[in-house]
Amino acid sequence: KAGVTQTPRYLIKTRGQQVTLSCSPISGHRSVSWYQQTPGQGLQFLFEYFSETQRNKGNFPGRFSGRQFSNSRSEMNVSTLELGDSALYLCASSPLRPDTQYFGPGTRLTVL
Amino acid sequence: ELKVEQNPLFLSMQEGKNYTIYCNYSTTSDRLYWYRQDPGKSLESLFVLLSNGAVKQEGRLMASLDTKARLSTLHITAAVHDLSATYFCAGILNTGTASKLTFGTGTRLQVTL
Numbered sequence: 001k002a003g004v005t006q007t008p009r010y011l012i013k014t015r016g017q018q019v020t021l022s023c024s025p026i027s028g029h030r031s032v033s034w035y036q037q038t039p040g041q042g043l044q045f046l047f048e049y050f051s052e053t054q055r056n057k058g059n060f061p062g063r064f065s066g067r068q069f070s071n072s073r074s075e076m077n078v079s080t081l082e083l084g085d086s087a088l089y090l091c092a093s094s095p096l097r098p099d100t101q102y103f104g105p106g107t108r109l110t111v112l
Numbered sequence: 113e114l115k116v117e118q119n120p121l122f123l124s125m126q127e128g129k130n131y132t133i134y135c136n137y138s139t140t141s142d143r144l145y146w147y148r149q150d151p152g153k154s155l156e157s158l159f160v161l162l163s164n165g166a167v168k169q170e171g172r173l174m175a176s177l178d179t180k181a182r183l184s185t186l187h188i189t190a191a192v193h194d195l196s197a198t199y200f201c202a203g204i205l206n207t208g209t210a211s212k213l214t215f216g217t218g219t220r221l222q223v224t225l
Binding site: 033035042043044045048056058090092100101102103104105106 | 145147153154155156157160200202212213214215216217218
């Protein structure tokens with residue numbers, strides 16, 4: 001079974017731009033969660049989607065948004081990028097909630 | 113709100129030695145997870161602990177859960193260099209129909225010859 005895939009793997013943007021990251025969960029998994037990992041703040045929960053509905057949201061500003069499609073693929077969008085948004089963005093999927101979450105390889109975003 | 117604390121933050125140990133990583137959490141967690149992360153890589157699931165007294169073992173790693181003490185431990189037996197990585201514990205708090213992982217700060221393990 002293929003694992004969680006994320007695209008792109010690396011991204012460089014400048015302040016003020018916006019970015020969209022994509023995540024394809026493991027086949028059959030309906031829950032997709034997003035996390036941000038930085039050296040200073042560690043791993044922080046962004047949001048979770050289940051059956052195209054956002055079920056939970058972390059403490060991030062409204063510039064961070066996401067969505068899930070009917071095939072369970074998910075995207076997250078960050079608008080008006082700031083330097084502090086530079087991070088590894090990890091997507092995780094699970095078949096049910098709660099259940100073990102399986103993480104993708106991540107997208108490393110650098111904001112200049 | 114669930115808070116998860118790990119210690120130590122950094123652990124340097126010699127091959128062949130034993131050591132334990134501690135994970136304390138602040139409130140009832142429905143389950144407790146352990147993950148491993150290699151540098152520049154994603155998170156690999158190691159264990160999920162579901163109930164008080166749960167113990168799971170895989171190779172040289174053994175995880176346990178004490179829900180009364182709100183403590184989980186990851187014990188490393190006879191460490192080898194391949195175990196060098198960062199280990200995270202994470203709790204999960206079901207809030208109605210939603211759930212999210214709350215991670216500890218991670219323990220960076222370095223196994224030296």
